[in-house]
Amino acid sequence: MKLFSRKLRYAAIRIPLIYCVFAVLWIMASDQTLALLLPEAASITHFQTLKGLLFILLTAALLYHLIHRQQLLASRYNSLTVHANDSILLFDHQGKLVDANDRALRMYGYTRDQMQHIHARQLLPDAASDWRSCFLAEAQHNGIIFESEHKHADGSTFSVEVSACLLKIGGSDYIQAIVRDITERLRVVEKLRESEQLLAHMSAIAHIGGWEFDVETGIGSWTREVAHIHGVEFKDNISAEFGLGFYEAESREKIEAAIQQAIDHGKPYDLELELVTARGIRKWVRTVCTPHIIDGRVLKLQGSFQDISDRKVAEDKMRLATLVFENSSEAIMVVDAESQILSVNPAFTEMTGYTAQEVVGKTPKILASGKQDRKFYEEMWHLLDSNGKWQGEVWNRRKNGESYAEWLTIDTIYNEHGEVIRRVALFSDITKNKQNQEVIWRQANFDQLTGLPNRRMLHDRLNQEILKADRNHQMLAVLFLDLDRFKEVNDTYGHLMGDQLLQESAHRLLHSVRECDTVARLGGDEFVVILSGLQDKDVVQDIAQSILKKFDTPFQLDNDLTHVSVSIGITIYPEDGNAGEVLFKNADQAMYVAKNNGRNRYSYFTASMQAHAQNRMRLSNDLHLALPGQQFELYYQPIVELATGQVHKAEALLRWQHPTRGMIPPDNFIPLAEETGLIVDIGNWVFYEAARQVKRLQSLHHASFQISINKSPVQFHNETHGHEAWISFLLMNDLPRQSIVVEITEGLLMHTDESISAQLLGFRDAGVQVALDDFGTGYSSLSYLKKFDIDYLKIDRIFVRNLSRNSSDMALCEAIVMMAHKLDIKVIAEGIETEEQRELLQQIGCDFGQGYLFSPPLPAPAFEAYLRP
Numbered sequence: 072m073k074l075f076s077r078k079l080r081y082a083a084i085r086i087p088l089i090y091c092v093f094a095v096l097w098i099m100a101s102d103q104t105l106a107l108l109l110p111e112a113a114s115i116t117h118f119q120t121l122k123g124l125l126f127i128l129l130t131a132a133l134l135y136h137l138i139h140r141q142q143l144l145a146s147r148y149n150s151l152t153v154h155a156n157d158s159i160l161l162f163d164h165q166g167k168l169v170d171a172n173d174r175a176l177r178m179y180g181y182t183r184d185q186m187q188h189i190h191a192r193q194l195l196p197d198a199a200s201d202w203r204s205c206f207l208a209e210a211q212h213n214g215i216i217f218e219s220e221h222k223h224a225d226g227s228t229f230s231v232e233v234s235a236c237l238l239k240i241g242g243s244d245y246i247q248a249i250v251r252d253i254t255e256r257l258r259v260v261e262k263l264r265e266s267e268q269l270l271a272h273m274s275a276i277a278h279i280g281g282w283e284f285d286v287e288t289g290i291g292s293w294t295r296e297v298a299h300i301h302g303v304e305f306k307d308n309i310s311a312e313f314g315l316g317f318y319e320a321e322s323r324e325k326i327e328a329a330i331q332q333a334i335d336h337g338k339p340y341d342l343e344l345e346l347v348t349a350r351g352i353r354k355w356v357r358t359v360c361t362p363h364i365i366d367g368r369v370l371k372l373q374g375s376f377q378d379i380s381d382r383k384v385a386e387d388k389m390r391l392a393t394l395v396f397e398n399s400s401e402a403i404m405v406v407d408a409e410s411q412i413l414s415v416n417p418a419f420t421e422m423t424g425y426t427a428q429e430v431v432g433k434t435p436k437i438l439a440s441g442k443q444d445r446k447f448y449e450e451m452w453h454l455l456d457s458n459g460k461w462q463g464e465v466w467n468r469r470k471n472g473e474s475y476a477e478w479l480t481i482d483t484i485y486n487e488h489g490e491v492i493r494r495v496a497l498f499s500d501i502t503k504n505k506q507n508q509e510v511i512w513r514q515a516n517f518d519q520l521t522g523l524p525n526r527r528m529l530h531d532r533l534n535q536e537i538l539k540a541d542r543n544h545q546m547l548a549v550l551f552l553d554l555d556r557f558k559e560v561n562d563t564y565g566h567l568m569g570d571q572l573l574q575e576s577a578h579r580l581l582h583s584v585r586e587c588d589t590v591a592r593l594g595g596d597e598f599v600v601i602l603s604g605l606q607d608k609d610v611v612q613d614i615a616q617s618i619l620k621k622f623d624t625p626f627q628l629d630n631d632l633t634h635v636s637v638s639i640g641i642t643i644y645p646e647d648g649n650a651g652e653v654l655f656k657n658a659d660q661a662m663y664v665a666k667n668n669g670r671n672r673y674s675y676f677t678a679s680m681q682a683h684a685q686n687r688m689r690l691s692n693d694l695h696l697a698l699p700g701q702q703f704e705l706y707y708q709p710i711v712e713l714a715t716g717q718v719h720k721a722e723a724l725l726r727w728q729h730p731t732r733g734m735i736p737p738d739n740f741i742p743l744a745e746e747t748g749l750i751v752d753i754g755n756w757v758f759y760e761a762a763r764q765v766k767r768l769q770s771l772h773h774a775s776f777q778i779s780i781n782k783s784p785v786q787f788h789n790e791t792h793g794h795e796a797w798i799s800f801l802l803m804n805d806l807p808r809q810s811i812v813v814e815i816t817e818g819l820l821m822h823t824d825e826s827i828s829a830q831l832l833g834f835r836d837a838g839v840q841v842a843l844d845d846f847g848t849g850y851s852s853l854s855y856l857k858k859f860d861i862d863y864l865k866i867d868r869i870f871v872r873n874l875s876r877n878s879s880d881m882a883l884c885e886a887i888v889m890m891a892h893k894l895d896i897k898v899i900a901e902g903i904e905t906e907e908q909r910e911l912l913q914q915i916g917c918d919f920g921q922g923y924l925f926s927p928p929l930p931a932p933a934f935e936a937y938l939r940p
């Protein structure tokens with residue numbers, strides 16, 4: 072362009088100059104030459120004309136040559152601007168458009184005529200204020216290239232690249248701007264940038280990047296993602312050593328060997344390795360390498376690099392899941408949404424007998440046992456459909472036809488649209504457990520000997536029956552039964568026969584009641600019958616009578632026939648009580664009434680019994696306050712040496728001075744104290760009080776005075792080391808061990824266990840004497856008397872009461888005394904009320920006597936007065 076413009080610029084000077092030079096040379100040279108060649112003037116004139124014509128011819132040819140050359144130049148210049156792909160615009164120094172090529176007209180959308188009147192400002196967006204800077208910075212003489220925004224004739228804008236420079240033409244300044252529409256280019260650049268961004272984004276998502284290593288220079292590079300995977304800042308160049316530094320020995324060895332193979336033999340590699348990032352995190356990566364070979368030489372290594380830690384974790388999980396599936400002891404079955412079996416594990420085969428081949432493609436119905444009804448499965452599917460889970464017990468059938476119980480857990484797997492794709496069923500064989508549970512349940516709820524419901528089951532049944540009775544507005548009856556004289560049978564015939572009797576009794580009871588009734592065994596010889604759904608109370612009496620009748624028939628025990636009757640206590644719900652416990656108590660009380668009324672009968676619970684029960688309850692509450700309220704007092708009854716009449720012994724007898732009811736005898740509250748356990752504290756109080764009193768009597772009356780105290784079996788059971796405390800107390804208070812005699816009952820000796828034996832022997836070893844109370848009423852064995860070194864036998868007052876010469880009681884008492892003396896045991900007779908009784912007892916050698924004949928039990932001061940001579 073510069074070349075052309077310069078040629079055009081100088082053409083106007085050069086052509087006239089050439090013409091002038093030629094014309095001057097012609098005039099001077101042609102006239103001289105003509106003068107030399109033509110001496111005659113006439114011929115010169117003729118030749119002058121010819122010379123002038125030749126001059127015109129030559130100058131015309133010269134002019135043609137020069138103008139033609141100039142036209143050629145101008146057309147070449149024109150074609151350059153007209154056909155240029157870029158818009159070429161020429162502005163004068165005021166910004167008025169001077170010239171523009173066709174491309175500019177097309178690009179801006181103006182006609183040539185419109186273009187002639189255009190100012191540079193009109194080609195710029197409205198916001199552009201400085202037209203000059205948008206086409207050219209004034210200071211730039213050598214041209215400048217920049218990007219800008221221009222405006223079409225229709226007002227729309229487009230992006231342009233402007234190459235502009237200042238021109239001086241004919242002494243004036245012009246601005247030439249070559250403008251290129253770069254809208255498309257910018258679009259492509261933007262697209263490229265977007266796709267690069269997308270690639271980087273995808274790289275980051277897939278944790279994949281690329282790397283390159285120049286074998287010649289030993290310098291490598293990696294993408295941002297690869298740097299990110301290594302936990303380092305991105306930089307352009309990295310060394311091989313830097314890249315390898317992230318691997319531990321084993322992995323590093325592998326990758327170095329692979330790289331060496333790739334460099335030496337052009338062998339590609341694909342490795343999965345573990346690296347430790349710059350932040351100390353372990354990652355699994357996959358690096359793939361393709362050597363770049365030119366002329367047989369490996370110049371570069373290129374490859375991809377991916378973080379596959381997530382995949383590895385997933386693979387590990389999958390491996391673990393497979394292991395669990397294969398080795399689980401629970402059977403696993405996977406079905407699709409249509410309940411077709413997809414896979415089963417070995418435990419499934421072991422449990423059901425079906426192999427995978429036999430069940431895959433079939434539905435779980437193949438296992439159905441028919442033991443669950445339609446409703447069961449409907450409920451199961453309802454739950455599965457609503458929350459995807461179900462758990463429960465199912466009876467299924469093995470391939471060999473055997474039914475088995477399984478504990479089944481079903482879980483549902485959904486796809487991303489929430490549609491069911493799989494269901495996984497886990498189950499374990501619980502047949503054995505169920506059988507064991509059944510056994511345990513039976514043991515817990517049924518009496519082993521008779522197979523009847525036990526106490527626990529009875530309570531459940533009674534509560535259920537009460538609810539049922541309430542619902543149906545009916546009544547029910549509770550019958551408390553106790554076999555009469557069962558103990559005697561047991562002792563006489565032995566436990567085996569006793570058991571047989573109980574079994575037969577259960578059998579008879581079951582046959583005396585209706586199907587809907589309950590017969591239960593409470594333990595020992597006690598049974599309870601619940602008669603439910605009663606509209607009419609008379610039926611109770613009928614059934615009670617029917618039971619009594621059933622027991623009329625003697626029991627066959629071995630070769631003997633024996634009669635055992637039954638006493639029945641009856642209570643009615645809701646008349647007599649509204650809770651199970653109350654009904655049991657009522658029936659129990661009524662049964663005692665039946666017993667007391669002569670056995671082999673039934674008795675209804677009555678209001679007076681209820682009053683008695685309530686009285687007992689109140690008494691029991693008051694008893695708790697008696698000890699802290701100092702309401703107890705010890706009375707003392709002298710024990711007289713029959714041969715001499717001397718009194719060196721006494722029995723301490725407890726009295727309860729109730730604040731409102733007055734004096735309450737021990738028979739009324741000792742059983743209550745035993746039931747509530749209060750007897751332990753009360754018994755200790757008796758001991759300390761008696762000990763205090765005996766010390767006093769020893770100093771006041773006789774040095775070897777002795778006081779007996781009663782010790783209840785409950786005390787022995789509840790306070791296994793109580794005797795030690797008593798013995799220490801005697802020691803600490805300088806009381807001889809014989810100061811206190813412990814009176815025990817025959818019942819205690821009959822049911823001794825290790826602890827009771829230890830306590831009794833403990834008393835014996837310490838020198839505390841023991842007396843056996845109420846002797847003759849129980850079943851004491853002589854061997855016990857010897858074993859526990861009993862010191863005194865107390866003959867019960869029922870034998871003393873009817874004592875007369877030659878009476879059977881006389882013989883019995885005599886026998887007791889003789890036997891006791893043989894065992895070196897002294898005998899005390901209780902309840903001596905008459906002189907005759909005293910005399911007879913003395914005659915048979917009875918050692919001591921106690922009774923109203925000598926004195927009733929007295930308060931301590933009165934007793935002290937009694938002792939005074």
Ligand SMILES: Nc1nc2c(ncn2[C@@H]2O[C@@H]3COP(=O)(O)O[C@H]4[C@@H](O)[C@H](n5cnc6c(=O)[nH]c(N)nc65)O[C@@H]4COP(=O)(O)O[C@H]3[C@H]2O)c(=O)[nH]1
Pocket residue numbers: 708723724725736737738741754757780781782783814844845868901902903904921922923924927928
């Ligand atoms: N009919 C009649 N009765 C006579 C005669 N002489 C004495 N008695 C009574 O016979 C009972 C003798 O006491 P027990 O057999 O040990 O029988 C005692 C004993 O088993 C128990 N008991 C009394 N005090 C205590 C105690 O501190 N602890 C324990 N665990 N039981 C006690 O209460 C039972 C009754 O005691 P008590 O009512 O004091 O009744 C006393 C006494 O008052 C008599 O000639 N004729």
